[in-house]
Amino acid sequence: MTDTTLAQLSNTSIYSATVVLTLAMVAYAVYLARLVPSRERAADPAAQDRELVAAGSGDGPTGAPVGGGAGDLVDRGGRGGRGGPGGRPGAEPEPVAARKAGGVAWALTLLGTVLVVAGVVLRAAEVQRWPLGNMYEFAVVGAMFVLLSYCAWATQRDLRWLGLFVVTPVLLTLGLAITVWYTDASDLMPSLRSLWLVIHVTVATISVAVFTIGFSLGILYLVQDRLESATQRRPSFMDRLPDARSLERLTYAAHIVAFPLWTFTVIAGAIWARQAWGSYWNWDPKEVWSFVIWVVYAAYLHARVTTGWKRQNAVWIALVGFGCILVNFAVVNVFFVGQHSYSGL
Amino acid sequence: MSTRTDDRPDVAQPRLGGVGWLRWTWRQLTSMRTALFLLLLLAIGAIPGSTFPQRSIDPARTAQWIADHPTAGPLLDRLGFFEVYASPWFAAIYLLLFVSLIGCVLPRTRILWHQLRSSPPRAPRRLDRLAAHRAAEVQGDPEEVREVLRGALRGRRYRVHAHDGETLSAEKGYLRETGNLVFHVALIGVLVGVGWGHLLGWKGDVIVPVGKTFANTLSRYDTFSPGPWVDVTALSPFTLRLDDLDVEFETETTGRGQFGAPRDFEASTTFTDAEGSTEERSIRVNGPLETGAGTVFLLGNGYAPRITVRDAEGTVLYSDATPFLAQDNNYTSVGAVKVPGASPQQLGFAGFFLPTGVIDGERGPHSVFPDALDPQLALTGFEGELFPSGRPQSVYSLDTEAMIAIPGADGADQLRILLRPGESFELPGARGSITFDGVERFAGLSIRTDPGKGLTLVAALLSLAGLVASLVIRRRRVFVRVGPGEQPGRTVVSVGGLAKDDDDGMADEVAALLTGLEGTG
Ligand code: HEM
Numbered sequence: 001m002t003d004t005t006l007a008q009l010s011n012t013s014i015y016s017a018t019v020v021l022t023l024a025m026v027a028y029a030v031y032l033a034r035l036v037p038s039r040e041r042a043a044d045p046a047a048q049d050r051e052l053v054a055a056g057s058g059d060g061p062t063g064a065p066v067g068g069g070a071g072d073l074v075d076r077g078g079r080g081g082r083g084g085p086g087g088r089p090g091a092e093p094e095p096v097a098a099r100k101a102g103g104v105a106w107a108l109t110l111l112g113t114v115l116v117v118a119g120v121v122l123r124a125a126e127v128q129r130w131p132l133g134n135m136y137e138f139a140v141v142g143a144m145f146v147l148l149s150y151c152a153w154a155t156q157r158d159l160r161w162l163g164l165f166v167v168t169p170v171l172l173t174l175g176l177a178i179t180v181w182y183t184d185a186s187d188l189m190p191s192l193r194s195l196w197l198v199i200h201v202t203v204a205t206i207s208v209a210v211f212t213i214g215f216s217l218g219i220l221y222l223v224q225d226r227l228e229s230a231t232q233r234r235p236s237f238m239d240r241l242p243d244a245r246s247l248e249r250l251t252y253a254a255h256i257v258a259f260p261l262w263t264f265t266v267i268a269g270a271i272w273a274r275q276a277w278g279s280y281w282n283w284d285p286k287e288v289w290s291f292v293i294w295v296v297y298a299a300y301l302h303a304r305v306t307t308g309w310k311r312q313n314a315v316w317i318a319l320v321g322f323g324c325i326l327v328n329f330a331v332v333n334v335f336f337v338g339q340h341s342y343s344g345l
Numbered sequence: 346m347s348t349r350t351d352d353r354p355d356v357a358q359p360r361l362g363g364v365g366w367l368r369w370t371w372r373q374l375t376s377m378r379t380a381l382f383l384l385l386l387l388a389i390g391a392i393p394g395s396t397f398p399q400r401s402i403d404p405a406r407t408a409q410w411i412a413d414h415p416t417a418g419p420l421l422d423r424l425g426f427f428e429v430y431a432s433p434w435f436a437a438i439y440l441l442l443f444v445s446l447i448g449c450v451l452p453r454t455r456i457l458w459h460q461l462r463s464s465p466p467r468a469p470r471r472l473d474r475l476a477a478h479r480a481a482e483v484q485g486d487p488e489e490v491r492e493v494l495r496g497a498l499r500g501r502r503y504r505v506h507a508h509d510g511e512t513l514s515a516e517k518g519y520l521r522e523t524g525n526l527v528f529h530v531a532l533i534g535v536l537v538g539v540g541w542g543h544l545l546g547w548k549g550d551v552i553v554p555v556g557k558t559f560a561n562t563l564s565r566y567d568t569f570s571p572g573p574w575v576d577v578t579a580l581s582p583f584t585l586r587l588d589d590l591d592v593e594f595e596t597e598t599t600g601r602g603q604f605g606a607p608r609d610f611e612a613s614t615t616f617t618d619a620e621g622s623t624e625e626r627s628i629r630v631n632g633p634l635e636t637g638a639g640t641v642f643l644l645g646n647g648y649a650p651r652i653t654v655r656d657a658e659g660t661v662l663y664s665d666a667t668p669f670l671a672q673d674n675n676y677t678s679v680g681a682v683k684v685p686g687a688s689p690q691q692l693g694f695a696g697f698f699l700p701t702g703v704i705d706g707e708r709g710p711h712s713v714f715p716d717a718l719d720p721q722l723a724l725t726g727f728e729g730e731l732f733p734s735g736r737p738q739s740v741y742s743l744d745t746e747a748m749i750a751i752p753g754a755d756g757a758d759q760l761r762i763l764l765r766p767g768e769s770f771e772l773p774g775a776r777g778s779i780t781f782d783g784v785e786r787f788a789g790l791s792i793r794t795d796p797g798k799g800l801t802l803v804a805a806l807l808s809l810a811g812l813v814a815s816l817v818i819r820r821r822r823v824f825v826r827v828g829p830g831e832q833p834g835r836t837v838v839s840v841g842g843l844a845k846d847d848d849d850g851m852a853d854e855v856a857a858l859l860t861g862l863e864g865t866g
Contacts, residue, residue: 194631249849256816263812267805276631278548278642278791280798281539282402283430285395292388299384306377317385324388336395 007185010122014140017115018174020108021167027105028164032237034098102160109163113147116174120144127185132201135333139177141202143170145209153213161241165216196272200265207261208325211297214254215322218315221247225312248311252304255318259297266290285336289328296321374441375448383442390438394429397421401428443536450529457522464506465516468824472841475824477851480839481859487511487827490836490862494825497861501854503823513825518845524814531811534804542797547571547639554649554666554787558586561639561792567740581638586615588625590786592646594715605675605715612643612788628790638794645789647671647678650698650722651782654684657775662686666785669698670741675712676700681743682724683731687777691731694762694779695743696724704763722764722781726751726772751776820845821854838862 094102120141124131131137150166153159225244227233241247269290274280281287300321303314373379398406407427411418425432472478483490488510495513498505503515549566553559561583563569571577593609612628618636628634634641649666656662662684669680682694701714702721710723729748738744751760754773762770764781771778822843830837840858844851 196631260809260813260816263809267802267809270805271802274798275633278633278640278644278793279795280801283394283399284402288391288395292391295384295388295391299381299388302377302381302384306381308378309381332395 006122006126010119010126010185013115013119013122014174014178017112017119018171018178020115021112021171021174024105024108024112025164025167025171027101027108028160028167031098031101031105031160032164032240034095034101035240036235036237102163105163106154106160109147109167110151112167113144113151116140116144116147123185130198130202132197132205134183135181135329136177136183138201138205138329139173139181142205142209142212143173143177145206146170146173146212149206149209149213161237162213162216162220165220166213169212169216194272194275196268196275200268200272203261203268204265207258207265208329210254210258210261211322211325214251214258215319217247217251217254218318218322221251221315222312222319248315251315251318255297255300259301262290262294262297266294285332286328289324289332293321293324293328296324371448374445376445377449380442380445380449383438383445387438387442390435391429393426397426397429399427399429401431439536443533446529446533450526453522454526457519457526461519464508465504465514465822467508468512468514468826469841472824472826472839475841475843477842477844477855478840479855479859480837481862482830482835482837483862484834485836486834487829487836490838491825491827493862494827494838494840494858497858498823498825501858503821511827513823515823515825516821518818518820521815521818521820521845524811524816524818527811528808528815529811531804531808535801535808538797538799538801538804540797541800542572542795544572544574546793546795546797547575547577548791548793550644550789550791552645552647552668552787552789553585553587554668555587555590555785556666558584559790560584566792581619581636583619583636583638584617585634585641585790586617587612587788588615589613590646590788592716592786607715610643610646612790628788636792639792640794642791642793643788644791645671647676647787647789648698648700648717648720649785649787650720651785652682652694652722653780653782654682654687654692654694654777655780656687656777662692662777664782666787668741668787673712674715676715677710677712680741682779683740683743685731687728690728691748692776693727693729693731693743693745693748694724695727695745696722696762698722698784700784717784720766720784722762724762724764724779726760726762726776726779728776819848819850821848821851823855823858 120131123137123140127133132141146166147170150159150162154162220238220241221244224238224241224247227236227238228244242250269287270280273282273284273287296317300314300318303309303317304311306314398410400407411422411427414421421427425434429435469475473480485493491507491511491513495505495507498513498515501517503517505513505515507513547570549563549569551559551566559565561580563577563580569577589612591609591611591613592607595604595606595608610630614626614628614634615623616626616634616636617623619638626634628641628643630643633643647668647670649668651666652663653661654663663682663686667680667682669678671678676699678698678700679696680698684692684694697710699710699712699719699721700717701712701719702710702723703713704710704721704723710721727743727745727748727750729745731744731748732738733744733747736744750758751772751774752758753760760773762779764770764779766781766783769778769780824841824843826839828837828839829835838859840855842851842855
């Protein structure tokens with residue numbers, strides 16, 4: 001098999017992934033939409049009987065004490081297990097239609113993930129190097145890590161409610177990668193040939209992927225928080241998402257995974273900069289923005305424990321941090337003069 | 346969850362004296378809120394350094410920018426926008442931040458120290474008030490049950506203490522606070538390391554053509570920038586001969602920006618250390634040479650055409666590999682040849698070296714590929730005084746203020762010389778000749794030391810470790826109360842858990858402790 005067919009296969013794989021993920025996005029949207037009416041129909045028990053799945057859909061709320069059965073255990077109000085979708089305790093079970101859509105969405109997400117991974121692997125096989133040498137490759141690999149993180153996390157807990165908000169940014173990224181940042185497969189320039197490329201850029205991409213999920217969660221939290229404090233509200237799919245408090249914690253959880261990874265990225269980048277350019281820190285625009293990102297997220301973690309600062313405002317800082325990530329990738333790579341000019345554009 | 350209480354109004358002190366003011370200022374400065382504010386300010390303050398050209402990185406572009414913006418340029422210059430990271434206001438932000446940091450870390454370290462040496466607090470009277478709580482009645486008498494739980498808690502790495510006969514107090518996760526403190530203190534280490542490197546480090550750049558030897562003395566450097574505490578007379582006298590420079594360019598892929606992109610650079614050198622022992626060493630991009638007295642980096646390369654100038658009798662006035670500096674990715678290079686020994690007037694030549702030359706009317710002489718496939722030298726000649734008033738000048742350009750262009754033999758007002766390797770050009774008017782003997786490459790070497798880098802690296806890694814510890818480890822307290830059950834031989838156990846931060850796992854932990862009891866009891 002020649003290299004060009006590998007390249008074509010890689011591209012085909014990525015194109016197919018975008019199609020599959022678009023379908024997944026639609027399915028997730030349907031899933032959320034079908035969760036909404038359940039509340040109104042809850043008043044009609046007959047409809048409920050027809051629509052509802054039998055209890056025990058795996059993640060159902062079981063108030064029983066952990067490891068129960070021992071008659072000796074007197075449960076006095078210990079916190080029960082996780083609730084329905086997204087851990088909202090006491091939420092009604094899902095309508096069948098929603099469950100079907102959710103299942104389809106999950107299956108499509110898995111397929112899309114496999115296709116993106118295949119696209120990356122084929123590209124790597126073609127160029128015979130780590131596939132992180134230009135903006136196209138960063139974007140595709142970044143999208144891959146978002147999907148992988150989501151899939152990995154989704155095996156731990158029910159995250160179908162989050163699917164739409166993960167697949168959408170992934171699709172946006174892949175779309176831009178294909179149309180704007182596409183670069184033919186080729187070798188690397190000398191300063192990029194280093195084991196540190198593999199370490200630094202890979203960890204950076206994983207970190208950004210997790211920050212992306214944290215960003216989606218942060219926005220959902222702010223919306224949920226708004227809705228919860230509203231006096232009058234119509235039922236919406238947001239009712240079936242975790243409550244604001246849980247969303248805020250999930251946001252934090254994503255960020256405390258991503259932040260040390262970013263810290264490591266900056267340190268590894270400095271080590272590599274010394275190898276390649278002779279000085280570990282040059283205040284090159286890319287370095288400036290990596291530093292800014294780090295400081296902004298540090299400020300988020302700080303704001304969260306600062307008395308007198310509202311959680312909402314802390315999360316806003318995290319969103320600003322993600323804005324800086326976008327600037328660092330989409331603006332600095334392309335428009336700023338610096339040593340990091342390997343966008344391939 | 347700040348450990349500080351600075352938000353409480355100080356009612357006991359209606360009038361602040363001088364000391365009071367100082368204490369007030371100190372408390373403000375070391376409050377979490379100030380730290381947060383300074384962090385955000387640091388982020389904002391760093392940004393202009395990426396949007397404006399920086400003098401330390403690109404002095405030419407900076408000067409150009411200022412010249413292009415006659416009003417904003419000088420003003421921004423005075424405000425330090427072209428040297429952001431050396432500007433007083435940027436320094437003020439980070440120094441205040443670090444003062445705040447020290448002021449924050451010291452009291453927290455003291456508190457942690459005391460906590461570590463005292464035992465966990467007494468169990469509260471009513472454990473069911475705690476967020477995570479469970480109770481059960483199990484087999485066994487109270488003392489037995491309590492001992493089983495003590496063992497279980499120890500197994501889960503709690504520090505356990507019994508204040509009385511029917512309770513246990515257990516605590517774990519001090520490593521979290523320790524990690525947080527290590528993280529913050531290590532940041533100070535990073536700053537110290539960076540500062541140390543600035544004071545005692547130096548860097549120098551030099552261009553060395555293939556075949557030439559570089560000796561590490563101040564006068565051999567093209568540019569040299571020492572830190573303020575560096576003794577520039579004490580450089581280690583090693584030498585480095587550039588034996589060969591191997592360069593590869595992309596010739597296959599033709600995608601955007603790919604064709605002709607550099608692929609590999611490698612300099613083969615003979616290194617002689619201060620003691621005189623000699624060794625063959627190679628330097629590559631990403632593979633610097635550690636000399637023990639500075640690290641040699643291969644940061645640039647280009648062409649040094651070998652040029653010979655003779656007088657009318659054929660006596661050699663100048664013969665050298667003359668570096669020309671690349672101006673674009675295809676190595677269209679500019680340079681100059683200065684012949685001070687020519688008479689009656691000094692001679693100078695300036696122009697282009699083109700590794701793969703094309704001369705067209707519109708763009709002028711330029712190169713279309715970085716490798717030396719069709720090397721050409723396009724020069725113009727001047728005569729007069731090369732170094733009027735002895736001003737220092739660049740070796741890559743000609744100061745033509747006191748010179749005039751040599752007219753062409755065909756009557757053109759300027760002499761145009763175009764040479765390929767091996768060709769010679771007779772200068773008109775018995776001024777002699779100029780020969781393009783061949784092409785060498787040169788290596789742009791940068792030699793640097795940074796005595797602070799080890800400290801910076803260790804501190805950075807330490808701070809990462811502290812960070813991970815402080816984010817991953819949970820701080821938990823568990824209290825146990827046992828009492829006799831309804832029937833003899835049975836015990837009512839009550840377990841309560843208290844977590845310092847949001848902690849989803851606390852309830853599970855409490856439940857698991859009781860379940861474990863079931864298993865053993
Ligand atoms: C160079 C400046 C600073 C940076 C980059 C920084 C960064 C951070 C980060 C990333 C965290 C979250 C990780 C963790 O919980 O350990 C944190 C937590 C914290 N920082 Fe800082 N910090 C700085 C200065 C300060 C200052 C000046 C103070 C005191 C006023 C401070 C007090 C704290 C406290 C109390 C926590 C929270 C501990 C907890 O989770 O309970 N920090 N800091």
